[in-house]
Amino acid sequence: MSTTRTPRATSTELPGDSGAFAWLRALGPRGRRAFGGAFGGYALDSYDFFTLPLSMVAISAYFSLNSGQTGLLTTVTLVVSAVGGVLAGILADRIGRVKALMITVITYALFTVLCGFAPNYETLLVFRALQGVGFGGEWAVGAILVAEYASAKHRGRTLGGIQSAWAAGWALAVIVYTLVFHFLDADTAWRVMFWTGALPALLVIWVRRNVQDAPHVAAVRQASQERGSFSAIFRAGLLRTTLFAMLLSTGVQGGYYTLATWVPTYLKNDRGLTVVGTGGYLTFLISGAFLGYLTGGYLTDRLGRKRNIVIFAVLSALCIVAYTNIPSGANGLLLVLGFPLGFCMSAIFSGFGSFLAELYPTAVRGTGQGFTYNTGRAVGAFFPTLVGFLADSWGVGGALIFGAVGYGIAVLALLGLPETRGRELA
Secondary structure (H helix, E strand, O other): OOOOOOOOOOOOOOOOOOOOOHHHHOOHHHHHHHHHHHHHHHHHHHHHHHHHHHHHHHHHHHHOOOHHHHHHHHHHHHHHHHHHHHHHHHHHHHHOHHHHHHHHHHHHHHHHHHHOOOOOHHHHHHHHHHHHHHHHHHHHHHHHHHHOOOOOOOHHHHHHHHHHHHHHHHHHHHHHHHHHHHHOOHHHHHHHHHHHHHOHHHHHHHHHHHOOOOHHHHHHHHHOOOOOOOHHHHOHHHHHHHHHHHHHHHHHHHHHHHHHHHHHHHHHHHOOOOHHHHHHHHHHHHHHHHHHHHHHHHHHHHHOHHHHHHHHHHHHHHHHHHHOOOOOOOHHHHHHHHHHHHHHHHHOOOOHHHHHHHHOOHHHHHHHHHHHHHHHHHHHOHHHHHHHHHHHHHOHHHHHHHHHHHHHHHHHHHHHOOOOOOOOOO
């Protein structure tokens, strides 16, 4: 397994080029448009995902669900996202990154809107599962598109910028949630939240007109006989990489989605916060997340992909333990600790886009990244369901501790993967 080291015709980076935005200048005009398309796609992907966790209390009351049924809505989204991620990755290798990106955005937008029309729990479960098909594929395709424009020197920071779009979409969802649930009754508000998921359709029009695959990489991909071959990522040269990358993704996403799914419910039910109060606490969490993505991107270039993941896996686990053991009534401390919690659990993701892209050759980069990231997401999705079933007896706060287990799994997975910092893609 290797990637070819070749000169980068698309980069405008000059010797000695430095500064806070050197990574952005190095992308060149085409690369910056690709960055904009991938950033917008991932932000709206995040927005559409969080329409569910933010509305879970209202949905649970509307359909008279128990905690296990509520958690299953998130789990089915993430499990089916594995299928979407694999399909999108194969499409990205066969028809190109940009075309695959547009397909994923249209898919998750369509089924998010349809969730708002669900007449019963079973229909909502099906629509949410189908939303996962597009949700699962968008990040992998967008990350690869931008990674193939980025220079090795700045790839971590560049992909960290893409990851920060998740926090931007999350923040937008919280703002809309606060307004919608403040002015409408809960039975109507959760449907309106899903209907606003139509926003990504506007992005597709812009991407179609302005974004294209990195030319030098597209030529290599099109010349390969194995492009988009699913079996290729399980052959001798890549089997070990695929298995350990999948385990890494399982651990990190198991921890992350446990928090992303259940913290809003924890704040409202266990801590007794109002809708507006929950939005305020989530603001601290999301602010930390946004800065965490950017900082993690910088550190993954400075320290290496593996070391960055280890540092923030340990810190994330410690933050979960601290966050869920704050004494009753100490909500001021809960507010303050939300910032480092969001920071650490997001910084760990900053190196993922560059790390997974660097582990696979061009012909199967989309397939490998799409499969490992989203299969890990699907397996990690059982963490929120486990928390949901345990919440009835342990309380949400007590059950959230299982998120820390995921980060331990991630650290162990790194033992089977190489360091890829500085590797060129072509």
